[in-house]
Amino acid sequence: MAKGLAKSFKKALWVYHCNSGSCNGCDIEIVAALCPRYDVERFGIKLVGTPRHADVLLVTGPVTRQQADRVKRVYEQMPDPKVVIAVGNCGNTGDVFYESYNLVGPLQDVLPVDIHVIGCPPRPENIIHAVAKAWTKLETLEAKK
């Protein structure tokens, strides 16, 4: 696992996924990470159904006008400490959709992003690596409290 996990996090890491208008390529790779081949649940990482229980927010897609509000509301519902991961090139630079009249992004204009995962779509290994980095960041945030 990642360096710096000297003391294990007191509970499993709960992740909430939010689709802000993506093509589903990244979403499929996130779900593939949960399947027997990559099996991210053995590390204690779990996908949850509501942001109120989550520690980490995974956002895919360039932020479309209709989804911008929704993404903000999801972020506000999450309790502290929290980490935001922008998965895929769309949330970072817009990828091939960089000129459009219906996009509000990049994601860092809408939310404070902690970790950027690049790739179109990023491989499941990259996503797991990003969540592991989020883990260490959360540990530091928790230790500061």
Add this chain to the structure above:
Amino acid sequence: MSKETTQTTYQIPIGPIHPSLKEPVMFKFDIDGERIVDVDVELGHVHRAIEWTGMRRNPIQIIYLAERICGICSFVHPLAFCRAVENACEIDVPERADYIRVVHGELERICSHLLWAGVAAHEIGFDTVLFLTWEVREKALDLTEYLTGNRVTKAILTIGGVRRDIKKEHHAKINETMASLKEGYKKLAHAFLDDKTVKMRSKGCGVLTYDDALKLCAVGPTARGSGVKKDVRADQPYTAYGDIGVDYITPDVLTGEVNGDVYDRIIVRLLEVKQSIDLIEKAIDQMPAGDIVSEPKIPKLLNQIKKIEGEGIGRDEAPRGEVIHYVKFDGKSETPYTWKVRASTYANVLPWIPMLKGDQIADIPIVAASTDPCMSCTNRVAVINNATNKNYMLNKETLHNLSVMKTRRMIH
């Protein structure tokens, strides 16, 4: 004299395992007790202005833009676009490239149908089958990565052919994967088609009649599950399907009767997986020698396109149905004057309405998932409001649980 109905909204789930994987689409239902009285669909949350963006790029850049219309159908959209340009500019594709396109198209169909089978199993409540299906799918994805370099978004197409060849040294891995896919198929067929619970749960719900399917212009397994014989691979020859020969797959091939319900659509999709494996083997066998692209130098190709004035259409069969792209060139520049995309779920939105009317709330997840909607292809959302009295939200988790509990009630 109006019945007391309640109004509720439901957000369609597309992700297995967790309600958190949603595709933004909204249904609004008019409910009377447990029965659905009326349906409205609201689209638009994934609108990225792709066609508008495409009209500011040159054709080679549009191929990469078209790939990202949808992550699961990332081969058929560029293929339809390339064929539209080839038809408008009268570019001939070499025969070997046609066969290679068949192999990749069918491989994508297998991956997509297996993904869908996992989602359907999850909605019924069989999570083990979900993991089994996606494990089988990993083998097909491995083969995709071996042949093209990536699991999703393959970048294998170009105007006038393909970019990478399938050489003799690749055949060993292809044959090995096909053998293991056949094994996986047998397990899936047993899990879905021989299982009493799946039959009980899916027979009789989400019925789309033959007449409705024709009038609403449904496409793909949604139409074929109701007995309508529409399949672009068998109707109009494109790439090498005309040579190899494709049959229409309708539910009466297996059971002898057509009901148009969810069970019929499951049958159609599983039989298509078997058909795809056979098609790949035939394409590899019959592949002729030759070039893989008609014009390898891109600046020369773009110059050729610049002079053309005309319009063209490319139609092909995605895992979800017919995809059509329309392109118009005005002879002044290589950027297309107009580019129109019509993905398959576009045509499968209206059939949702007759399918869902009269069903129970607990059936919503399985019926909605049975058409295999791909919202990013379509990006539509429609909201319907009917009755006015009570107004409550049913989120995905509640609906999914309702669906699973109904299955458990049926088993006991």
Add this chain to the structure above:
Amino acid sequence: MSAKKTEKTEKMLTPEEVVKYFKDEFKTKIKSAEIKRRTTGSKKKEFVNIWIKIDRSIFKDFVKHLCNLTYPHLAVACGNDLGKTIELVYNFSIYYGNHLEELSLNVSVDVPKAKPEIETICDWIPGALITEREKQEMLGIKVIGIPDERRLFLPEDFPENVYPWRKDEQTKKELEKLYKNLHEGAKKK
């Protein structure tokens, strides 16, 4: 109107006969008709695209005449902004279900931009609703008699009377206000 298809007993016309079937009925209102044939694969199987240009006044009767021949499948309606007119291209396909005998029929109609109206075909082909709604919001075409005229894809707060697929200067300026180039990193409002 019945949508039944009897595949085996249906008599299929050749592309030339199809064109003649329409020309016999509508005579000079058919402005032009072109049949394009291309081949594919090793055995050089042929596929046919028929392109017909018609006058706006016979559009609805044309579709009715087509439904009398055989019930078509409407794929989509595309639109081209040609300056003073908007050209609508309806892509139909007929004779599906018969193994490699399908014909693609593309019907184009010109509407003037000053009065962009066209009749709905939803009473013959209910599945045309989605594509007609899209043309209304993207090109500003008014579809007379459409059963449901709400917006389809664009967000609710998108300005009225701005039609993204039009190519005139006014539309370009309006879209510039909404347009954002993500690579520049600066917000343009």
